[in-house]
Amino acid sequence: MGLDFTVIPKYFDIILLGCAYTIGITIAAAILSFFGGIVFAVIALYAPFIIRQPFRLIAWMFMGTPLLLQLFLIYFGLVQVGIDLPAVVAGIIGLGLHFAVYNSELIQTAILSVDKGQMEAARTLGLSHSEALRKVVIPQAVRAVIPPISNNMIALLKDSALVSVIGVSELTLSAQRAIGATYRPFEFYLLAAAFYYVINLGMEWVQRKIERRISISR
Amino acid sequence: MDFELMLKVYPFFLEAAWITIVLSVLTAILGLICGTLGAFARLSRFTILRFLGAAYVSVFRGTPALIQLFILYFGGPQIGIQLDAFEAGVIGLGINAGAYMTETIRGAVISIDKGQREAARTLGLSQWQAMYKVILPQAARLMVRPLGVNLNMLIKATALVAAISVVELTYTAQRYIGSTYKPFEMFLLAGILYMIIIYVTGRGVAWLDRKVQIT
Numbered sequence: 001m002g003l004d005f006t007v008i009p010k011y012f013d014i015i016l017l018g019c020a021y022t023i024g025i026t027i028a029a030a031i032l033s034f035f036g037g038i039v040f041a042v043i044a045l046y047a048p049f050i051i052r053q054p055f056r057l058i059a060w061m062f063m064g065t066p067l068l069l070q071l072f073l074i075y076f077g078l079v080q081v082g083i084d085l086p087a088v089v090a091g092i093i094g095l096g097l098h099f100a101v102y103n104s105e106l107i108q109t110a111i112l113s114v115d116k117g118q119m120e121a122a123r124t125l126g127l128s129h130s131e132a133l134r135k136v137v138i139p140q141a142v143r144a145v146i147p148p149i150s151n152n153m154i155a156l157l158k159d160s161a162l163v164s165v166i167g168v169s170e171l172t173l174s175a176q177r178a179i180g181a182t183y184r185p186f187e188f189y190l191l192a193a194a195f196y197y198v199i200n201l202g203m204e205w206v207q208r209k210i211e212r213r214i215s216i217s218r
Numbered sequence: 219m220d221f222e223l224m225l226k227v228y229p230f231f232l233e234a235a236w237i238t239i240v241l242s243v244l245t246a247i248l249g250l251i252c253g254t255l256g257a258f259a260r261l262s263r264f265t266i267l268r269f270l271g272a273a274y275v276s277v278f279r280g281t282p283a284l285i286q287l288f289i290l291y292f293g294g295p296q297i298g299i300q301l302d303a304f305e306a307g308v309i310g311l312g313i314n315a316g317a318y319m320t321e322t323i324r325g326a327v328i329s330i331d332k333g334q335r336e337a338a339r340t341l342g343l344s345q346w347q348a349m350y351k352v353i354l355p356q357a358a359r360l361m362v363r364p365l366g367v368n369l370n371m372l373i374k375a376t377a378l379v380a381a382i383s384v385v386e387l388t389y390t391a392q393r394y395i396g397s398t399y400k401p402f403e404m405f406l407l408a409g410i411l412y413m414i415i416i417y418v419t420g421r422g423v424a425w426l427d428r429k430v431q432i433t
Contacts, residue, residue, distance in 0.1 A: 002296065002297075003296060061409055064409070064413045064416050065374070065405075065408070065412045066375070066376075066378075066388055066412065067377075068378065068381075068388050069388045069391055069405060069408055069409065070405075072388075072391065072392050072401065072405070073401050073405040076395050076399075076401040077402055080399060080400075158280075158281065158282040158283070159282070160282075162378075164284075165380075172284065184296075185288065185293040186289060186292075186294075186296040189288045189289040189292065189293055193282075196281045200280040200281070201280065
């Protein structure tokens with residue numbers, strides 16, 4: 001069985017729709033992971049001991065296990081406790097939480113490296129501890145970690161392929177559907193890879209733009 | 219938490235963990251080979267080799283490992299490559315990991331001061347001798363820690379072969395989640411085993427890193 005790329009046009013629509021899903025899921029999960037990362041960082045650094053330590057243990061567990069395993073846990077685990085979410089939502093939550101843990105590590109380091117004088121000055125000016133954190137320290141910390149976080153977001157795009165395993169019809173599963181109808185795995189997976197590659201290049205382009213802007217404004 | 223069930227199924231998880239370990243070791247070896255070749259290509263004098271090296275890194279880091287695995291395993295037979303799931307897993311993940319390791323190895327080599335090479339050349343060593351006897355021994359020390367990070371990622375990436383039905387840790391967890399409807403217990407079992415594997419390799423890398431440093 002050789003290669004025959006003429007089967008592609010007929011299924012191009014499905015693949016494009018899958019592409020749109022992949023981009024949507026990536027953006028939604030990226031937003032969740034960004035804000036989740038900030039919240040997790042604050043919990044890991046400032047929450048009372050009794051919350052902080054178990055939280056750190058769970059975060060450590062999420063960093064040490066594969067995303068695929070976590071997706072199974074979230075998808076089937078939520079069903080077990082009676083929350084029946086659509087696969088798309090479970091996928092976004094799974095991806096978002098996984099990367100939030102990684103982002104949180106970056107943000108924690110950044111928060112700790114913001115000059116102490118910033119917090120002291122904010123407190124002297126009459127801001128409460130949480131206000132100072134929210135309005136002075138965190139904005140500076142987040143700014144510093146945007147380049148490494150954008151690397152994580154590119155990794156997130158590629159890992160979004162994993163949610164096909166729990167039945168989200170994004171790019172990978174769309175390719176699988178087309179393959180189911182045509183028995184042409186090589187052609188369609190290659191096409192999917194090409195789409196991922198193009199989206200990836202787009203994200204890298206945006207990343208360079210953002211990095212340039214940050215380096216100018218400094 | 220159903221501990222009785224966990225006690226009953228854990229031998230199967232141990233067996234699966236062994237498969238994950240074997241898979242990780244083989245993938246790491248192949249990854250190192252690909253990474254070394256890739257780094258040499260990227261540092262080569264020849265434009266064509268540099269281009270091929272850069273294309274390898276860009277394509278394999280720019281597309282999902284899962285898709286690469288699928289192309290190899292499901293698409294392979296169409297172009298005459300017939301592999302069983304385990305072989306496809308090792309080869310697919312190894313080539314993928316190699317792309318990441320290429321950048322690690324290259325990074326370590328180019329961070330060695332230029333003067334080292336110049337001095338070696340001045341002392342009469344050939345291009346290759348300067349590389350083998352002067353640059354690489356120094357670069358190797360810098361590589362250990364970042365290659366350890368690659369290894370950590372690689373171990374977690376072995377979970378992907380569950381999608382082509384290799385019976386390793388994640389596949390086993392998935393199967394038991396499906397048959398017992400106890401996702402938390404099964405996650406905990408598989409998770410602990412992954413953590414042990416990753417912890418032990420992490421300690422190994424740290425030990426090696428200490429060992430190769432000049433004090």
